[in-house]
Amino acid sequence: MLRRRSCILSHHLSSSSASPIPFPFHRFLSVAASAVSPKPSFDVKEYLVATCGLTRAQALKASTKISHVKSPSNPDAVLAYLAGLGLSSADVGALVAKDPRFLCTSVDKTLTPNLVELTGLGLSHSQITCLLLLAPDCFRGKPIVSSLPYCLSLLGSYENLLRVIKHNSGILNSSLEKVVKPNVALLQECGLGDCDIAKLCIAKPRMLATNLERLQEMVACAEGLGVPRGSVMFRHALCAVASLSNEKITAQVDNLKNTFRWSDAEVRIAVSKLPLILSRSKDILQRRSEFLISEVGLEPAYIAYRPAMLSYSLEGRLRPRYYVLKFLKENGLLDHGRDYHTAVACTEKVFVEKFICPHKEAAPHLAEDYEAACRGEVPTRFRFA
Structure with a gap:
């Protein structure tokens, strides 16, 4: 079914003198959608398997999110739209499995206007397709268009943007004025430049999409570990504590003291020089301690002042x-x-x-x-x- 619609759309594209990007064809899509007569009892799971290529297990999971759909009309229009973009059946299946609600999106009111505006921002057809596959949820609303210029400027390149949204698309879905910009302002107050903020966001994609209070807690935690604002290690300290609760940080500090026979002051020295030591597993730290202290014969204080050794193989x-x-x-x-x-x-x-x-x-x-x-x-x- 998808292949047949793709052929129809391709024929329409080849006969049109408009741009090769298929956003002007809302009338065609509307006709294609209305031409399909809804079944008396529309089975969402069967539709996802037969038309979108999902497995039974995927369809069962996805159907719970679109159980309200009673007709194939809108999903058919969305699939025709995706076929027109040149997406393969495998890509369409992966997209629908990732975001089943995408099938409920209005082609005329949302998808086509977003495509037009993204093209107007200078993105190529292939770049838009990559964004769509990585963050289909962002295309279901308008924030992607309003957020994209700022995010591209902040992260420095389209490639960096893809690296971020590959793991978390929150930066495109979050409010610029209420979430992203206040977080950026706080990081700037901590002495981080644009390049540092971009690197931090790439390493921890959720960082700029979190609420301001949580980010303030991270900043306070990093400072409490002996890494002052403005230091070259502050970005690394934020990266280290971003995924750790206060309880886990306390437990890791205690583990460092026991494993390397460090005092409180020596732990602070080591963490200030290598914040990512907080994310090392107990086993890795124990093996390095046994080798460096027991076999090489290094003093605990020597290691505390040179913790980079603990990051080497x-x-x-x-x-x-x-x-x-x-x-x-x-x-x-x-x-x-x-x-x-x-x-x-x-x-x-x-x-x-x-x-x-x-x-x-x-x-x-x-x-x-x-x-x-x-x-x-x-x-x-x-x-x-």
Whole structure:
């Protein structure tokens, strides 16, 4: 059925001298809709399966949201509209499964006007289609047209906008004046620039769509953890606390104190330097603590002042580089005072240039053993020959 309507619409498009984007055809769609005689007893679930391509399970779930629909007239018009946009049957099925209420949207009063206005904003046909597939709920009302210019300006690019609405379309559905702009103003008061706000929104798509009181709580929480407004880490602190309740934050702080033997002051130092440590799992933190403190022999305070080490891969970075340093020091090839943090913090290229290449003659197998260690195939000992 969808394919047949698509062919009819394509024929109409090819014979028209108007723009190739199918928004001028409200009369055609109205005729197409009225031509279908409603069944005496319209079965929504069967319609979703037979016409939209949903599975039985999907149709059962979707039908609860449009159980009030008693005729295929409007859904047929919507499907003809989607076919005219060039959406495949699979795309249409995914869209309807995601937002069944889209089938109840008025083509004449909502979908066509939105398409016209979005085109007028400079969006291409493909860009509009991407928006439609990611956030069909936004097309069921007018906010998308009024919000889009501001959101594009705030996020910096169309690609960034897609990254945000892929996970949450709230920024397009929320009131600009009552929700989004007040939240942006608060973040600006905290010292965040446009670029920082865009990055924050991409990392936490719900951030700007939340109510102002909740955002104020996040700001207060970040400050309470020792990350002041205006600091370079404040955005990261907000990102860390955004998905955590006060109870979870308190529990994580206690876990950090126990796992790394830190004092309250040392926890604040570590969190202020690496706020995302709050989102690390107990298992990850425990394994790093056992390695850095028990095996490498680092002091808890040393780690607190250099918490970036806790964000590095244990198997792919911390352990292999420690083995290299240990081997070099034990064989008199490296000053025993060389700092471990310096070795793990540098890039892979710099590490190889400083700690591997200079010892090719004295330790010809060092590069080979290091590569094996990085793959998890740690030799019983690094070799000279």
